[in-house]
Amino acid sequence: MMELKRIVGMGLVAGMCWLGTSEGARAQEVETATDVVEEQIQVEVMADSTVSEALVRERLAKLENIIPLRYHKVTHQFVEYFIYRKPSFVKRMLEQMHLYFPLYEQMLEKHGMPRELKFLSLIESGLNPRIISYAGAGGLWQFMPATGREYGMKQNDYIDERFDPVKSTEAACVYLKRLHRAFGDWEMALAAYNVGPGNVKRAMRRSGSSTFWGIYNFLPKQTRHYVPQFVAMTYLMHYHADHGIFAETPDYPMIFDTIQVSGYVNLHTFAKLSNISLDEFYKINPQVINTELPATTKEYVLRVPSHNFDFFQENRVAIWDSATKSPFQSRMLLTANGEETTDSAGAIKKVGGLVAAGDENEDPETIITRQTRKMYHTVRRGETLGKIASRYGVDTYDLKRWNHLRGNSIMRGKRLVVFKETAKNVSAPVQLVSDTKTKIKIRYHRVQPGDTLSTIAERYGINISRLKKINRLKGNTVRKGQKLIVG
Structure with missing residues (x-):
């Protein structure tokens, strides 16, 4: 061996x-x-x-x-x-x-x-x-x-x-x-x-x-x-x-080792049998956007947490056999220096948690494009800073800074300043949900030259599998000019 x-x-x-x-x-x-x-x-x-x-x-x-x-x-x-x-x-x-x-x-x-x-x-x-x-x-x-x-x-x-x-x-x-x-x-x-x-x-x-x-x-x-x-x-x-701005809970890099995979790999199976959480695998392999790697994969480098490496090495034959759907076809897993062994790598069904701009990590330019209203909130009985921040869609840290608060406790009746950002150029009134029928607006995408299911899914922040399902697609190819439902 x-x-x-x-x-x-x-x-x-x-x-x-x-x-x-x-x-x-x-x-x-x-x-x-x-x-x-x-x-x-x-x-x-x-x-x-x-x-x-x-x-x-x-x-x-x-x-x-x-x-x-x-x-x-x-x-x-x-x-x-x-x-x-x-x-x-x-x-x-x-x-x-x-x-x-x-x-x-x-x-x-x-x-x-x-x-x-x-x-x-x-x-x-x-x-x-x-x-x-x-x-x-x-x-x-x-x-x-x-x-x-x-x-x-x-x-x-x-x-x-x-x-x-x-x-x-x-x-x-x-x-x-x-x-x-x-x-x-x-x-x-x-x-x-x-x-x-x-x-x-x-x-x-x-x-x-x-x-x-x-x-x-x-x-x-x-x-x-x-x-x-x-x-x-x-x-x-x-x-x-x-x-007065400091890091409270700094993140530090994870130590990893690298492997090379060739051939088809079921990433769910690999992660499970290698004792690697899917979240952990995707964090160190953010470039992987699917639940599997295809049969055409050739010596692709993946990262494995170092603390799992010994377990993986000891069980690589069983892991590789289980993670491969086509046992009749010989597949090889190589270490990064070219030595042969057997293995695969892990992924998650929801395309690894891609984040569309506009989520909590949105970039500064997007934030700046918004108009801001200065509002006031009077603390009610049972409210916490976290609940108030969530209500207005702001960060608790910002809420504390705006109001010069050092701790997390607040007194009932206290008046808090809230800077609420709203989307620019939105003039239509907010429509509240009522007992009447709710209208659902469907979003479409017209396939452009160079588009793939992957790039379309990434752009709109949806899963490739869901994109295929709602458009009743059997394969992975799309045609120029094709109209796809994306949300």
């Missing part, structure tokens, strides 16, 4: 993995984004809650290294927004940064790029490797499907490597480096990453300028605020403590 050797990591971050939108520039010739950022950002705060302009200017000047961190009033507004209205976002980034920043820093150093680019992922995805924007951009670095394929990220009904932190970070470094070479300026490169190089060049022609602030007024509104957001997040990740 061949011996299975332990392979740590993939030569990156010593085998540590992650537990953990803007539309992104990967839609290269899109004129404007679907959700456009308001030109004026209204940040309503208490009278004594403002950040000194001189202080922000001074600190940005100290932080500035390779990428310019210029002060701008829009940058200041974003700083105040995240301090006073969305401190929970900064807190969450502080808690999750240990999962990805070591990888980012290693990749950026490998490519000879500024380390501060690691903060770009915060405004792209909120450090959620499985988030998908409404436009279909996915992953930590929000690649559109076509650009993901252009940069070597495999996408099919089983795997979407835009969600792989290692491969997507490598691709983001290559793409950003290419943009910097094209424009010779990091601010321009960031703008091009957001809206596409074609739109940046168009703004240059119309403005006659070759600098970001020179073309500022000729860019889509979303992109005008993209660079200021980056500067604001860079500021906050360095000076969060001075504004």
